[in-house]
Amino acid sequence: MSHSFPRFGIWALVHGSRAALQDPAEPYDASWARNKALVLEAERLGFDSVLVAQHTVNPHDPTLDQLEAWTASAALAALTSRIEIIAAIKPFLYHPVVLAKMAQQIEHISGGRFAINLVNAWNRPELERAGIAFPEHDDRYAYGREWITVVDALLRGQNVSHHGERFHIDDYRLLPADPFRARPRIYVGGESEPARELVAAHGDVWFINGQPLDDVAGLIGDVSARTRPDGHAPLRFGLSAFVIARETHAQAEAHLDRLFTLAERDKPLRERQKANIDPNVEMFKTFARSPRVGSNGGTAAGLVGDYDTVARRIAEFHRAGIELFMLQFQPFEHDMRRFAQEIVPRVRRELAA
Structure with a gap:
């Protein structure tokens, strides 16, 4: 597995706070102004990537704000100079030809720093209330696989003629082609067999x-052993994690306890959200295994503790094959700065030892 230095990224605050929505230390704010300032500061601090999740309505509370992923990503591409911009996409919301052209344009705006994060949706009302069908789990992945087949070829500048179950495209080509690389990077989420x-x-x-290190190592081993198409580089791996790093372990645990207490105030929202979730989504089965705060597994990765402990655990994940850590914090800006100052240098020393 890789022993070079890992990359670190942040989750954009597209729907506000990640652990508890009613936190006096971090008022709920998913605005463009906050996210612009957040990403610009992350770039200055040395973070490598930002993930802009896609929702058309707030998945926690439809009365709250929700940043739009693709317009925001285009703007961030123009405002930044180094950080990778990863925009999530739910295939049912965009025809593959339209989305490929949008991705190609943001790739040009960014100078070769754009990426797609393919996700296949779990929030049923977001689609159904727009009159868009919400198929069963495996059917969504079949749709996504055909969709990304078209998008991948278009992003490579190929002439595409595709006649599948869902899409019929005749001699389509997008220009100008990517001058920076073969195509923008493609990230994929989901842990089910179709994913x-x-x-x-x-x-x-x-x-x-x-999730815990042993579980992550098992997932990496399974997918690493699968056949890749000819010409594709070996698959790389990223991990979502919520970080609580403090001078002492007791301080970190106290902050975790505080967030658990605050998160209890969101219980009515979580109950309403649960009714909207496809129960077959593997992500939510994983979440049910242990208590946690934060989204997409959050603190289940175990990055909670004193500075040295958190740095050592990151190094262990990296040695197991994790190349990119996509991180969450609360309070976000404050703890993001703390991570850059205290944890990143320790990780470098740990991996250099």
Whole structure:
């Protein structure tokens, strides 16, 4: 597995706070102004990537704000100079030809720093209330696989003629082609069997939800052993994690306890959200295994403790094959700065030892 230095990224605050929505230390704010400032500061601090999740309505509370992923990503591409911009996409919301052209344009705006995060949706009302069908789990992945097949070829500048079950495209080509690389990077989320098959066939990086090291190592081993198409580089791996790093372990645990207490105030929202979730989504089965705060596994990855402990655990995940850590914090800006100052240098020393 890789022993070079890992990359670190942040989750954009597209629907506000990640652990508890009613936190006096972090008022709920999913605005463009906050996210712009957040990403610009992350770039200055040395973070490598930002993930902009896609929702058309707030998945927690439809009365709250929700940043739009693709317009925001285009703007961030123009405002930044180094950080990778990863925009999530739910295939049912965009025809593959339209989305490929949008991705190609943001790739040009960014100078070769754009990426797609393919997700296959779990929030049923977001689609159904728009009059868009919400198929069963495996059917969504079949749709996503055909969709990304078209998008991948278009992003490579190929002339595409595709006649599948869902899409019929005749001699279509998008210009100008990518002058920076073969195509933008493709990240894939999801841990079900169809998701694993999809990422092995079309992904460059597999996003794994936060969970213990042994579980992550097992997932990496399974997908690494799968056949890749000819000419594709070996698959790389990313991990979502919520970080609580403090000078002492007791301080970190106290902050975790505080967030658990605050998160209890969101219980009515979580109950309403639960009714909207496809119960077959593997992510939510994983979340049920242990208490946690944060989204996409959150603190289940175990990055809670004193500075040295958190740095050591990150190094262990990296040695197991995690190349990119996509991180959450609360309070976000404050703890993001703390991570850059205290944890990143320790990780470098740990991996250099």
